[in-house]
Amino acid sequence: MSLAMTAETQRVNEEPIGFKPDSSLIVVGHGSTINPDSSTPTFAHADTIRQKGLFADVLCAFWKEEPSLREVLRMVETEEVYVVPHFISEGYFTQKVIPREMELAGAITRSDSKVIKYCEPVGNHPQMTDLLLQRAGRTAPNIAPDQTSLLIVGHGTGLNENSAVAVKTQVKEIRARQIYAEVGAAYMEQEPLISNWPSLTHCPSVVVVPFFISDGLHSYEDIPVLLGIHAKSTGAASQREIFRRNPYILNGRTLYYASAIGTDPMMAEIILEMVHQFDRNHRASAVGN
Amino acid sequence: MIRDRLERILANGSLNLGEINARRITDTLFVVRHREDAEPGKVSTLRIYTGPAAARDLARFDRKGQYRPLKGAPTLPTGWELRLDSIDSLRLAIDSFYPGALASWLAGEEGGVNPVDLRTTLNRQTGMYRVTQKLSNAQANELAGRFCRSDGGCLRTILWTIEGKRPDGNLPETKFLTSHDQLGKYEPAIPFLCLEACNLFVAEARKSVKQSST
Numbered sequence: 001m002s003l004a005m006t007a008e009t010q011r012v013n014e015e016p017i018g019f020k021p022d023s024s025l026i027v028v029g030h031g032s033t034i035n036p037d038s039s040t041p042t043f044a045h046a047d048t049i050r051q052k053g054l055f056a057d058v059l060c061a062f063w064k065e066e067p068s069l070r071e072v073l074r075m076v077e078t079e080e081v082y083v084v085p086h087f088i089s090e091g092y093f094t095q096k097v098i099p100r101e102m103e104l105a106g107a108i109t110r111s112d113s114k115v116i117k118y119c120e121p122v123g124n125h126p127q128m129t130d131l132l133l134q135r136a137g138r139t140a141p142n143i144a145p146d147q148t149s150l151l152i153v154g155h156g157t158g159l160n161e162n163s164a165v166a167v168k169t170q171v172k173e174i175r176a177r178q179i180y181a182e183v184g185a186a187y188m189e190q191e192p193l194i195s196n197w198p199s200l201t202h203c204p205s206v207v208v209v210p211f212f213i214s215d216g217l218h219s220y221e222d223i224p225v226l227l228g229i230h231a232k233s234t235g236a237a238s239q240r241e242i243f244r245r246n247p248y249i250l251n252g253r254t255l256y257y258a259s260a261i262g263t264d265p266m267m268a269e270i271i272l273e274m275v276h277q278f279d280r281n282h283r284a285s286a287v288g289n
Numbered sequence: 290m291i292r293d294r295l296e297r298i299l300a301n302g303s304l305n306l307g308e309i310n311a312r313r314i315t316d317t318l319f320v321v322r323h324r325e326d327a328e329p330g331k332v333s334t335l336r337i338y339t340g341p342a343a344a345r346d347l348a349r350f351d352r353k354g355q356y357r358p359l360k361g362a363p364t365l366p367t368g369w370e371l372r373l374d375s376i377d378s379l380r381l382a383i384d385s386f387y388p389g390a391l392a393s394w395l396a397g398e399e400g401g402v403n404p405v406d407l408r409t410t411l412n413r414q415t416g417m418y419r420v421t422q423k424l425s426n427a428q429a430n431e432l433a434g435r436f437c438r439s440d441g442g443c444l445r446t447i448l449w450t451i452e453g454k455r456p457d458g459n460l461p462e463t464k465f466l467t468s469h470d471q472l473g474k475y476e477p478a479i480p481f482l483c484l485e486a487c488n489l490f491v492a493e494a495r496k497s498v499k500q501s502s503t
Contacts, residue, residue, distance in 0.1 A: 033358040033489060036349055043345060059384075063488065066360050067388035070405075070485055074392040075384065077290060092416065100413060 017054060017272045023080040024057040025049065026072055027271055028098055030087070031062030035216040039065050041263045042086045042213070048268040063093065069101035073114065080115045084274045086262065088123035088211050089166035092157060107282070117282075119274040122262075123166045123211070127270055129173040131261050132209055136180075139246060140207045140256035149182040149201035150174065153194050153210045153223055156187025164190060167211050180207075188222060195226040198251055205247075205254045213262030215240075229257060291391050295383075296376050298479075303327070305470070305478040307387050307444045308365040311379060319379040321371040321386075324472065335370040341381035343371055348386045359489050360387055361443035361481065363472065393482045397467070404448040405485035407456075414491060421494040426451055428497045434458020436493050437483070439471040445483035446471060 027049075029042030042060050050058040061072035073081070083102065085094045098104070099118070109116040122128070136150055152174070154167035167185045175183045181203050186194040197206065208227065210219045220242060224230030229248045240259075248255040298304050299313035310327040312320050321344070326335055338347065351357050351364035365386070373379045383391055396402045407429055411421045424432075433456035437443050446467050447456060455465055463469040467480035486494075 031358075033492065034356070036356040047342060065358060066487070067384075068488060071389035071393065074396050074402075075291075075389055096415060100415075 017276045019053075020055050020080075020275075022078055023055055023082060024059065024076045024078045025055045025271075025275065026059045026061050026076070026081060026083045028069065028083060028085045028087070029060060029062050029065075029213065030093065031065030032216060033064050038214050038216045040214065041267065045086070045268040045271055048265070049272060054272070063097060063101070069098060073102060073116070076114065079113065080117065082117045082119055082275045082278065084119045084271050085121040086213055086267075086271065087121040088128075088213055088262065089154065089162065089164070090121055090124060091162045091165070094121045095162065107278070117275075117278055119278040121166075122267060122270050122274055125270045125273055125277075127266070127273070128166075128211075128261070129170055129177075131264050131266060132170055132211065133174065133177070133179065135258045135261055135264070136207045136209050139209070139243075139258040140205065143205045143207075143254075143256075145180045147203055148180055148205040148207055149184065149203040150180040151184050151186050151194070151197060151201060151206065151208045153186050153188070153208060153212075155212070155218065156190035170211065188218065188226065193226070194223060195228075197227060197255075198253065201253075204252075205256070207256045207258065209258040210260050212260040215260045215263065219260045224257065227255065227257065229255065291395055292376055292380055294395060295380055295391070299376075299379075305472075305476055306383065306390060307361065307478075307481050308363060308472060309383070309386050311383065317374050319373040319376065321373070321379070321382055323365055323367040323369070324474065324476075325367045326370070332370060335368055337370050337372060339372045339374075341373060341378045341385065344382035344385035347371065359443060359487070361445045361483070363439065363441065363444050387481065390479070390481050393484060394480050397480060397482055402448070402482065402484050404450065406453065407449060407451045407486050410449075410486050410491065411494065418491055418495055420498050421491055423498050423502075424494045425501075428501065429494070430457040432458070432490065432493055432497055434460055436490055437464070439464060439473070443483070444471040445481050447483050449483065449485050 027042055027046045029039055032038035039062060046058050046060045056078045057076065059072055059075055061067050061069050063069060067075060085098060087094050104116060104118050107118050132152060152167050152170050154164055156164050164187060171183050171185045182201060184200055186192050186197060186200060188194060192200055210223055212219055221230065224242050225232050228250055230242055243257065243259045246256045303310055303312040305324060308324055310322050310324045314320055347369055348360055348365065349357060352366040357364055371382060373382055393402060411424060414421050429451050437447060438460060447465055470476050470478040471481065
């Protein structure tokens with residue numbers, strides 16, 4: 001999908017999503033067996049959408065928590081159900097794990113009693129670029145962007161070459177806006193590694209924004225350790241402190257570290273947008289056929 | 290419909306599921322408590338919560354403040370009462386305490402559940418869990434006995450199999466009986482079904498395999 005903000009996308013963004021009383025929505029998150037806060041943003045966005053009363057039912061499902069991807073479809077009582085991955089990248093989880101566990105055959109799966117519509121992950125939405133820039137601006141409000149390096153950090157994995165695409169796409173979009181002097185991608189588990197940030201960036205100030213759904217082990221601890229702003233395992237109580245101690249002065253550079261993007265309240269609207277986009281794309285393809 | 294079924298059950302009394310008890314007080318007041326606190330006279334000693342979102346918070350940590358990723362674990366804290374203003378809110382709350390339990394139970398009653406053999410579950414794993422395909426039957430049985438036992442592990446009733454056989458692991462016969470109250474109180478309770486080894490089981494299976502290969 002092109003992430004260009006086309007006139008069509010802008011028009012659709014302005015339209016509210018329709019009332020779907022005969023459909024359910026499942027928001028799929030990763031979840032965690034270790035971090036109790038991992039699923040909080042997914043549940044919060046689902047609550048927000050449920051309160052709008054647009055769907056017959058709004059459910060969450062997780063890879064690492066309950067309800068699992070295996071059992072959630074049994075909880076759905078409508079024939080039609082939309083599944084929106086609350087994931088940043090179109091990679092291992094959205095292309096392999098979720099379809100396998102939910103037994104999806106593609107964008108539309110028809111079983112005996114259900115029509116399952118598998119939407120694109122929220123990370124594909126054009127508004128992600130605005131969210132990242134907003135987060136960067138709020139984290140480092142008093143610096144001149146034209147003298148600052150911005151790093152967008154993704155997980156990266158050898159399991160699926162697409163995992164890094166979302167980060168690369170955002171970097172390209174942000175560069176095109178010519179706000180920051182320098183914009184780059186970095187990863188936890190693939191090159192270029194975030195631990196090499198001093199050589200990856202060249203400006204006196206550096207803003208690091210994790211392109212993650214929720215704050216958890218990766219954003220509280222793993223990335224801060226790789227950045228050199230945090231020692232390993234100093235205890236759960238101080239987790240959010242890592243975002244309050246900005247800026248960090250390291251090797252004569254000023255480093256600002258942002259919290260994960262997926263917690264932004266705007267995300268609920270983007271989840272709905274993915275449903276809207278699914279309908280638009282599939283209506284268009286039906287007409288085209 | 291799950292909602293209608295809940296309404297019918299509560300019209301005739303209260304409902305037990307896992308460690309919770311739910312009761313209809315009026316059409317606009319439903320109450321959930323830990324079954325240890327179910328006697329009506331206990332209310333003065335209980336902390337009162339309202340709304341389905343509170344159920345998620347109550348179910349998230351055990352009485353020692355430890356995270357409960359496995360919702361079937363018999364570690365739900367006591368000492369609270371959750372008040373809900375509609376049957377829909379009650380359903381949401383029950384789904385937070387025991388995700389998917391009501392749906393599996395109803396599907397089971399209608400003959401619509403297909404328990405999945407452990408080998409099928411493990412054989413489809415990829416990435417870091419692919420190694421679980423090496424779990425031996427002996428390891429699988431030992432793990433089921435340790436991880437799934439109702440006294441300290443999980444309150445679900447196991448319906449899945451290991452190569453067509455019930456998991457052994459010194460589990461009692463009652464662990465496989467849907468009519469048995471896994472809390473051991475011998476009270477009527479909604480069957481709390483386990484149709485397939487969960488991801489936490491698979492994660493433990495990975496540990497078992499890794500340990501045996503070192």
